[in-house]
Amino acid sequence: MIRVLLADDQQLVRAGLRMLCESTTDIEVVGEAADGQQALAEAERTRPDLVVMDLRMPGMDGITATRRLIERGSPARVLVLTTFDDDGHLYPALSAGACGFLAKDATPEALLDAIRRAAAGDSPFSPHVLRRLVRSAVDQRAAPPPAPPADLTDREREVLSLVAEGLSNAEIASRLHVSVTTVKTHISNLLAKTGTDNRVRLAMSALGGRPEPGPR
Template sequence: MGIRVVIADDQAMVRVGLRMVVDNEPDMTVVGEASDGLEAVSIVRRTRPDIVLMDITMPRLDGISAAAQILDEPGAPRVIILTTFDTDENLYAALRAGISGFLLKVSPPEQLIESIRVVNSGEALLDPAVTGRVIASFAGRAEVAPPPELDDLTPRELEVLTLLARGLTNAEIAQELFVGDATVKTHVARVLMKLHLRDRAQAVVFAYEAGVVRPGA
């Protein structure tokens, strides 16, 4: 059946452009479009897509609130937030809502397609430039005691969590630790399982809020 995609953006021309790029791929299909957050929630419930491309700023219900509603339901799709890099707080709130990644609206078509495939495969998409801005927004937040779940991690798993929080890919982590990609995948899976996290995006939030990594470190 391929990858089923819903596009949510209040600008018609943006939706047209995204649809043309997605529908041009033989393994992808746009199954719905929405011009605001409420419509996005309704269309997702009706069409049951695999991926939602969600703009942040939309009328009636913003993209982050819409994503939170969508992700709160059983069998929820994965959500990629489309951003113009406006406010760090928006991006932080999107991570907290459980989205699977960010994508800049100025990204080239091939990056959009690759991003959809990456997220659909179960990975999280954290554009290094966007992640850096999100991480910077954590600076100055109140210090909290390290959560007890951290004690369940081995030293190597804690190291992997730190590298995840810096936005490194599996290949980059493997190079940093001088291990194979398969070994990194195993470590990442164990980290997510032990910390009860769904994906790498949530791991970034956890690592910074828990004080495992700090901005500028």
């Protein structure tokens, strides 16, 4: 059972998130908070596996709460769920210690998938956010990312390409007409073969095999 704390200043949003989580058999909402200070207190009281954290809240905001949660040594991971998915919120949240970043226009299925992935140690992002992160990371490198290993299977290359597009495991499964479990196996194999440890770096590796635009 994944123990989740919901931190959002809008009661209606928290109620909707609670109903969504309680529609599953593997996610339990153990607490709610309307601001960052409450989130810290509830995290201390309930010991959740994951905090679903809004960023703009009165008093202590979500970025500060995330940073203090990490500084206190909490084992809880933080998944940001916010309306504000611009770089001015994205990078400070990641620097504070958030493991993933979703926009509030995510579908219920995508949010549940992100909660499960975050709790399992993955780093889920909204597709457009992941693409932006990958582009920024590649632009800042002095050299292009290395090409993917030559020993990837055709199916692994398909999965790798879809990861680079920002698709979730469930979306990749739907696109390829396979099970989510099969996709997870391919992702695990890709992480091992590429020597990467998260989805952003895996997506970057997909770009290594693509030619640079324009003449050399």
